[in-house]
Amino acid sequence: MLTISNNPTRKGLSVFRPNVIYSTASGVELTMDMLIPQRADTDPSRNPVIVFIQGSAWHFPDTTYEIPQLARFSAAGYTVATVRHRNIDDGYPAPAFLQDVKTAIRFLRAHADQFQIDDKQIYSFGTSSGGNTSLLLGLTGDDSRFKTSEYAEYSDSVCAVIDCFGPTDLTAMMPQDPALLDPETSNMINAFCGGTYNPKILQLVSPIFYVEKGKNYVPFLIAHGNADPLVPFSQSEQMVKRLEECGADVSFICVDHAEHEGSFWSLPLLDLFIEFFNRQSKLHL
Numbered sequence: 447m448l449t450i451s452n453n454p455t456r457k458g459l460s461v462f463r464p465n466v467i468y469s470t471a472s473g474v475e476l477t478m479d480m481l482i483p484q485r486a487d488t489d490p491s492r493n494p495v496i497v498f499i500q501g502s503a504w505h506f507p508d509t510t511y512e513i514p515q516l517a518r519f520s521a522a523g524y525t526v527a528t529v530r531h532r533n534i535d536d537g538y539p540a541p542a543f544l545q546d547v548k549t550a551i552r553f554l555r556a557h558a559d560q561f562q563i564d565d566k567q568i569y570s571f572g573t574s575s576g577g578n579t580s581l582l583l584g585l586t587g588d589d590s591r592f593k594t595s596e597y598a599e600y601s602d603s604v605c606a607v608i609d610c611f612g613p614t615d616l617t618a619m620m621p622q623d624p625a626l627l628d629p630e631t632s633n634m635i636n637a638f639c640g641g642t643y644n645p646k647i648l649q650l651v652s653p654i655f656y657v658e659k660g661k662n663y664v665p666f667l668i669a670h671g672n673a674d675p676l677v678p679f680s681q682s683e684q685m686v687k688r689l690e691e692c693g694a695d696v697s698f699i700c701v702d703h704a705e706h707e708g709s710f711w712s713l714p715l716l717d718l719f720i721e722f723f724n725r726q727s728k729l730h731l
Contacts, residue, residue, distance in 0.1 A: 494567035501574025552597035577612020671704025
């Protein structure tokens, strides 16, 4: 017979709470799925939070895609909220996606007691279009242009950012002549802009245009595969350079030979991401 110790603190265990409603104001019921670290019933401590935004090209995000990987972050002591947002397929152009994720952050702060979260330690993490969103969250905290009426008394700022292969300058990714776009991409960009191609909308949600000297910045970690066929590696290179020029704390990980998603992911990379968040939250240090 093998005898092992019990786990009175329940360390490393999590609870999955799907479809937590965070917004109904727009007439659309918006939800998040939450991974919440378990704890002893008498443990009053609060968890830092990672708000995760799954890449979707601003379509409807498949929030189940990264749940198995995100469970590693919850096992490490983080509450993880993977957020669904309004999307261009249903007729909601930019910046609806950003407004929604900011509403989700304010919802979490408003319900900090219910979920036993530390509202002073909320971080963002996203991939592709979600990486773009994550960067914007770190650069536009409490920006009135993106704030809705729900939980308006709470902040939607975040304390650190991970971006994986997110577009950083949409104006540079699009040709000067929209007629040069293939029909599928043209339709997507038109829907994203609200019906017709609009470079001002593309600039509004391009993170690189928010990086200026003289501002204070949260820490950033940017990761990108150098064989990405969808979002050019140069997009992240330019963003990192701009952040460095403006005095930001930014780390850059190149995943060699990695494309978009797929082979980009590995356990060592996830461990680096957890270490980054641990440095910010002082967990396990």
